[in-house]
Amino acid sequence: MSESYSTVNPCNMCMPMGTVLAFKGIEGCMPLFHGSQGCATYMRLYLAHHFREPVDIGSSALSEKGTVYGGAANLKEGLKNLIAGYRPKAIGIATTCLAETIGDDIVQIIKEFRIEEPLASRLPIIPVSTPSYSGSHEEGYAKALLALVETLAKRGEPNNKVNLVIGTVLSPADVRYLKDMLNDWGCSDEFILLPDISETLDAPLVEDMPAIPEGGTPLRDVADTANSRETLTIGGRFQKDFAGAFLEENFGLRSNLLPLPIGLEHTDLFVSRMEELTERRLPRKYEAERGRLLDTLADVHKYLAGVRVAVFGDSDIVVGLTRLLTEVGAVPAIVATGHSSPGFMAEIRATSAEPIILCGADFTDIHAHVGKGRVDLLLGTSNGKQISQKEKIPLVRVGLPNHDRVGANRQLILGYEGAGRLLDALTNALLEERSRK
């Protein structure tokens, strides 16, 4: 834990930011922030820069008046404009610090709006309470997924499907990889993937750009999550709120959690679980990928042996990266995340006795620890670039944000293939550094 009373350059983002990444993975869904306009502007900038995509977010644009007398009028006006402009199939409303502090009753405002606005009478509107002065984007993301199933899941006929919930923000390429895997397995119609940003946040350039990017988990599938036989959540294991638990409590379908399939062993865990669920063998293509990963591990083991790495980013991604480092014989020297959770500490400790673990960390903490001991490589978000520049240690960029390099939307870290690419990137960063000296 940080001993400092202030946070400087946090290693996490705020809750509303996380909600955008969940809502953007739903078909035709527009996110809207109830709060000051700056919140939406800042997130748009932050995410557009990372994904290199237009990331539209509505705002109720609260001003002094709305703040003092309540923001209902602004929110309704904002919703009306959003519907008129985008014709969304659903709207996700995330609150911000300001809306939470004045205590606006979002559920009540939505009720009133539905009565006043005939266009919105049947439009799914998903409220989620996300004051940014508490929690992190990891929590915001988990809370938005929970809000989606709370609002939309409807009991119906059993569908014999499995809900595959992506519990941690991944790249569009990672989600595409999972979808390709389900396809190759011949079971894509036996799973409901929630959420799906594979196309919405990595959209093709086409003749006539749609107002809302195509793709995302279909709304009827979100509703149908209540009728599946099981929920398998990958990542998001350090969150109190999560969609799987809600579906289990309210609709009686079993909820299972697995680590993200990052590195050999965690991908093995995922694959073996998938074999159980599908009662079908992993397709040959992926067995070959696994063999190639073993080969890559052997090929690079001498380069990475004993190399001391500082890892930082989202909890579940950091867990996966740490595990991969131990698999190849590198040393996770510092392991840091902006999110605070005892489960994370225990999980890292169980993976390796080596690292200094920083939970709820900021980049001042991480920098201080990097300065104290020997660190050969940095592995994490582009927010580590100041440490990289000052300490002259190469940074391998993984996760969100990646603001100073291109390709974040195409970066694959999942599965055997993703692990191989990570090992290549780590080794090449070292070789590049060595060739400079």
Added chain:
Amino acid sequence: MGGAAKAVSLVKGFEELGMEVVIIGTQTGDSEDYRKISCIVKDGTVIVDDANPLELRELLQKQKADVLVAGVKERFLAYKLGIAFCDFNHDRTTSFEGYDGMVNFAREIDVSLNSPVWKLPKLRASGLGAGAYGNKRELIAMHESRGSAANV
């Protein structure tokens, strides 16, 4: 594998590390070199001249070698067989000569021989069927045991 002088010098090096030489060979050695080699190795050591990849593979497996010292061409054969490797040829960047060189040599052998990559499961535990279910439990047990071991 390599030139005769290197092969001879390594025998002593491995001995000092408490390791045993099970195969020794050169690409360019003459009969005098092989006479010298035969004097310094223990009984049971295979002495081979200019082995081709097929012969080398067979010998490595038959003699249950843990580490191969050779050049780049042989490196990836060793890796494919799950055998550690030390480069004593073009790719070597540290000196093996003298006291410091011996430390470098020991470190190089240690790094490859004791890498965790050789302990990773070559076969994946399947999630299918009754027999496979046991495998899955093993996989989870492994997952947890690594945890508890690190906690101690």
